[in-house]
Amino acid sequence: MEKLLKMASDQADQAEVFHLRKKTSPVNFYNWRQADILFRNLDEVSLRVIKNGRIGVVKGSATEDREWMVRTALMAAEVGPQVQFRFPSESSGECGARICDPALVSMDPGVMISDGQAIYDQVRRRYPELPLNLYFDNEITDLTILNTSGKAEAYQKTQYTVCLMSMYENSKEGINKEITSCRYFTFPEDVIEELLGENRLSRVLVKVPTRKMPVLFRASSTWSLLYRILEGANGANKVRGVTPLKEKLDKPIFGSNITLIDDPTMDWAPGSTPFDDEGVPTRRKMIVDRGIFKQFIFDLDTGSRDGGGSTGNGIKRSMWTRGIEVNPNPRFNNLVLLSGDRSVAEMIAGMDEGLVVNDVIGFHSGNILQGHYSMNVGIGFYVRNGSVQGRAIDTMIAGNIYEDFHRVSGMSSRQDYNPVVYGPDLLIDSVSVSGTD
Amino acid sequence: MRTYLEEAIRHSDSDYADAMYEDTRQMTITFNKTDIQNVSNTVLKGGRVTVLDQGGYSGMSFTRAEDIRNALETAVRGARTVSKFDCTNRLLPAPVIVDEVKPGTGIDPAGISFDEKVALAREYIGIVLEVPNIFTSYGGYTETFTRKTYVNSEGTRIVQDVSLCFFSCRMIAREGNRTESMGVSVGFDSDYARLLNRHDHIRQRAMLCSDLLKARPVSPGVYTIVADQDLSGVFIHEAFGHLSEADDTINNKSLQKMLFMGRRMGCDRLNIVDQGNLSGASGYYVYDDEGVRASRTYLVKDGILTGRLHSRLSAAQLDGQLTGNYRAADYRFMPVVRMSNIYIENGGTPFEEMVDSIRSGLYLCGGKGGQTMGDLFTFGAQYGFEIENGKLGRMVKDINISGNVFDTLKSILKVGTDLRMNEGGGCGKTRAALFDMQMLDKSGTGGPSIQIKDVVIGGE
Numbered sequence: 001m002e003k004l005l006k007m008a009s010d011q012a013d014q015a016e017v018f019h020l021r022k023k024t025s026p027v028n029f030y031n032w033r034q035a036d037i038l039f040r041n042l043d044e045v046s047l048r049v050i051k052n053g054r055i056g057v058v059k060g061s062a063t064e065d066r067e068w069m070v071r072t073a074l075m076a077a078e079v080g081p082q083v084q085f086r087f088p089s090e091s092s093g094e095c096g097a098r099i100c101d102p103a104l105v106s107m108d109p110g111v112m113i114s115d116g117q118a119i120y121d122q123v124r125r126r127y128p129e130l131p132l133n134l135y136f137d138n139e140i141t142d143l144t145i146l147n148t149s150g151k152a153e154a155y156q157k158t159q160y161t162v163c164l165m166s167m168y169e170n171s172k173e174g175i176n177k178e179i180t181s182c183r184y185f186t187f188p189e190d191v192i193e194e195l196l197g198e199n200r201l202s203r204v205l206v207k208v209p210t211r212k213m214p215v216l217f218r219a220s221s222t223w224s225l226l227y228r229i230l231e232g233a234n235g236a237n238k239v240r241g242v243t244p245l246k247e248k249l250d251k252p253i254f255g256s257n258i259t260l261i262d263d264p265t266m267d268w269a270p271g272s273t274p275f276d277d278e279g280v281p282t283r284r285k286m287i288v289d290r291g292i293f294k295q296f297i298f299d300l301d302t303g304s305r306d307g308g309g310s311t312g313n314g315i316k317r318s319m320w321t322r323g324i325e326v327n328p329n330p331r332f333n334n335l336v337l338l339s340g341d342r343s344v345a346e347m348i349a350g351m352d353e354g355l356v357v358n359d360v361i362g363f364h365s366g367n368i369l370q371g372h373y374s375m376n377v378g379i380g381f382y383v384r385n386g387s388v389q390g391r392a393i394d395t396m397i398a399g400n401i402y403e404d405f406h407r408v409s410g411m412s413s414r415q416d417y418n419p420v421v422y423g424p425d426l427l428i429d430s431v432s433v434s435g436t437d
Numbered sequence: 438m439r440t441y442l443e444e445a446i447r448h449s450d451s452d453y454a455d456a457m458y459e460d461t462r463q464m465t466i467t468f469n470k471t472d473i474q475n476v477s478n479t480v481l482k483g484g485r486v487t488v489l490d491q492g493g494y495s496g497m498s499f500t501r502a503e504d505i506r507n508a509l510e511t512a513v514r515g516a517r518t519v520s521k522f523d524c525t526n527r528l529l530p531a532p533v534i535v536d537e538v539k540p541g542t543g544i545d546p547a548g549i550s551f552d553e554k555v556a557l558a559r560e561y562i563g564i565v566l567e568v569p570n571i572f573t574s575y576g577g578y579t580e581t582f583t584r585k586t587y588v589n590s591e592g593t594r595i596v597q598d599v600s601l602c603f604f605s606c607r608m609i610a611r612e613g614n615r616t617e618s619m620g621v622s623v624g625f626d627s628d629y630a631r632l633l634n635r636h637d638h639i640r641q642r643a644m645l646c647s648d649l650l651k652a653r654p655v656s657p658g659v660y661t662i663v664a665d666q667d668l669s670g671v672f673i674h675e676a677f678g679h680l681s682e683a684d685d686t687i688n689n690k691s692l693q694k695m696l697f698m699g700r701r702m703g704c705d706r707l708n709i710v711d712q713g714n715l716s717g718a719s720g721y722y723v724y725d726d727e728g729v730r731a732s733r734t735y736l737v738k739d740g741i742l743t744g745r746l747h748s749r750l751s752a753a754q755l756d757g758q759l760t761g762n763y764r765a766a767d768y769r770f771m772p773v774v775r776m777s778n779i780y781i782e783n784g785g786t787p788f789e790e791m792v793d794s795i796r797s798g799l800y801l802c803g804g805k806g807g808q809t810m811g812d813l814f815t816f817g818a819q820y821g822f823e824i825e826n827g828k829l830g831r832m833v834k835d836i837n838i839s840g841n842v843f844d845t846l847k848s849i850l851k852v853g854t855d856l857r858m859n860e861g862g863g864c865g866k867t868r869a870a871l872f873d874m875q876m877l878d879k880s881g882t883g884g885p886s887i888q889i890k891d892v893v894i895g896g897e
Binding site: 025027029030031032033034035036037038039040041042043044055056057058059060061062068072073075076079080081109110113116117131167168169170171172173240241242244327361362364365366367369370374375376378394396398434436 | 469474475478479481482497499500512522555609617688691692769809813837840893895
């Protein structure tokens with residue numbers, strides 16, 4: 001990688017090499033009987049060069065011909081966009097968070113097979129007929145960044161994921177529970193019990209009336225709402241002038257009980273890192289402080305266009321590709337929604353009438369930038385007089401987070417990960433629900 | 438490469454092994470308005486082996502070609518580890534194939550200069566930006582060239598050259614504080630000619646996006662609708678197609694019971710086909726990722742459920758046929774069973790007649806995302822028009838459609854005569870968990886206009 005940087009720096013004004021190595025071993029169990037493993041050993045690199053104020057990029061498998069990479073990046077820079085930033089030189093110092101578990105680095109895949117077997121054994125005692133898939137993955141990432149400003153840093157990170165997916169009768173879907181951490185864990189028995197309990201409650205199907213009612217978004221579903229703030233606070237959307245938050249800095253956008261922090265210093269959090277994918281040191285920062293919008297997130301390019309520089313949120317990876325994305329995008333490192341002091345049981349018991357939403361379908365519907373949502377309730381429960389009546393069918397919920405998050409009346413003390421946020425279950429007082437009863 | 442893979446496979450100590458190696462070059466030119474924002478070049482080289490041993494199934498993806506021996510050994514160990522839990526895997530026999538596949542006829546994008554591609558994209562973006570209220574756009578031109586080499590221990594040896602080029606952009610219209618966005622894409626084929634002379638189509642999309650600012654939100658309710666070709670394609674892909682993918686059906690007895698062959702799904706006029714070898718469609722391919730030839734599979738024939746999509750593994754388990762649908766996004770993923778080009782065949786009712794027969798309803802156009810949960814589906818329509826007394830009326834927006842696939846298929850009253858495949862693709866599917874989602878560009882959908890009664894429309 002040093003050779004690649006040297007070759008590029010001989011011909012360009014600035015250069016950056018980003019090297020990602022990933023070893024994963026996902027184990028899939030299909031419904032008690034079937035299983036498979038796909039090992040991955042991936043090695044990818046991207047090169048960015050800046051010449052005469054213009055940037056060019058190329059990425060590829062790490063085995064690719066260095067000369068070709070440099071030549072292609074320089075060609076891209078000839079017609080590439082003008083940029084005003086320098087690659088960072090600031091040292092990231094010690095990573096504030098523990099993100100690598102040696103037990104995972106040396107783990108044999110047989111452990112996942114026997115852990116999977118153990119989960120099946122626990123479920124079998126209670127529900128031998130329950131269709132249930134399991135997914136385990138042990139991912140070890142080695143990431144290195146080198147640039148011509150003198151940055152040469154690396155980190156190793158582990159990420160362990162276990163997911164249980166039950167399926168309803170006549171369906172491919174059902175209650176899911178998933179946990180991910182940088183540290184090895186055995187799947188907690190109480191979460192398995194919760195899955196079995198919710199599965200039992202789902203056997204009764206109930207129709208839901210159309211009116212406004214309290215909705216308890218379980219931690220597994222809040223990401224569909226918070227995805228809107230991810231777009232709203234994205235500095236690229238500010239630079240483009242399309243986010244409604246551009247006028248809202250230091251103004252209230254949510255109720256005063258909502259605090260969102262981007263915290264890359266949290267121990268064992270999958271989003272914790274010492275520096276982002278452009279080498280900018282990450283830091284803990286307030287996004288929404290007791291309802292007040294505090295800051296946008298930027299990568300080097302959007303930060304320089306906006307004037308304030310990068311916030312350490314330039315991410316070059318996407319969940320879907322497993323490798324390197326060509327261009328960085330402002331993304332949260334580890335978004336945390338601060339928890340409350342209630343329990344799920346207590347919040348359900350306090351509802352005269354309401355809905356519990358575990359999972360939604362169609363999170364991308366509605367005008368996302370404006371905060372609208374209109375989603376089908378995938379897995380949800382209808383509550384009357386403080387008790388769950390059964391699984392809510394044919395139910396839709398709609399609203400706008402910039403209005404609804406002023407009416408959050410309860411949050412659980414427990415936090416969980418979902419694809420966007422580490423946060424609690426969230427009770428919103430009055431949400432438009434449309435059903436068929 | 439082929440000989441190298443064959444040599445490695447020959448040494449594999451397993452009941453069955455296959456190996457593939459992929460060399461992909463992709464270039465994307467993205468624009469912010471008409472300025473070049475980025476030219477990104479990607480080279481992805483890597484391979485994957487899969488192994489069956491003692492009934493256990495495993496695989497390994499790797500980047501360095503010299504790692505193939507190690508990958509095979511690791512996969513064999515993996516298969517034996519898994520076989521302690523599951524030793525039931527076997528493959529349905531498949532013909533041994535030796536073949537080389539080149540892209541179809543037409544203009545090879547590799548022969549077009551960079552400047553010409555930039556000029557064309559700029560021209561199209563210029564058209565978009567000229568339309569009143571269109572405030573910005575981003576998107577551009579993408580081309581991909583892939584050489585896939587595949588061998589297996591049964592003697593199959595295939596080299597496939599696949600290329601793809603397309604122009605796509607997302608535009609944003611703004612008036613005051615309100616914004617609307619819409620996408621347009623053309624091409625999705627190996628033939629560059631498909632990108633040329635598309636000015637009118639692109640202008641029309643931009644005008645629709647601008648018109649959306651003035652459209653009113655649809656009133657939620659239950660309607661008789663006419664879905665245009667794009668929407669009927671999205672519907673059949675999302676709501677029905679995913680249920681036809683047999684890998685999810687294995688071991689799920691209730692799903693097998695629900696989707697029994699011979700079940701009536703809709704009216705006699707309803708025929709649903711998945712066809713990988715549909716030339717010119719965006720999901721076209723010749724061989725899938727286990728060397729099985731792509732085919733034409735009737736999923737529903739004359740309203741009756743008649744088929745499923747299979748891998749060799751799922752076909753062996755479920756007593757099915759080879760359909761050639763085992764596909765991976767790239768070498769970094771294990772293949773899954775997935776649709777190629779799914780569409781509804783033409784029926785017999787012209788579009789005008791469908792609209793004419795509706796006293797009060799909606800004409801809905803374009804799919805906007807979509808998701809299914811078993812037999813439930815939801816997705817948006819990009820825009821629509823009210824139908825009053827058989828005439829198209831005011832434009833509506835913010836349209837969300839949801840329902841149960843079986844009820845909705847049975848509610849299809851009329852099937853049109855104007856079948857068209859979409860230009861574009863993109864489908865996400867997970868093996869078992871969201872974490873393992875793989876996005877696939879090459880996935881086609883289509884259909885004629887269809888009339889459906891009792892459709893639940895939610896507003897936003």
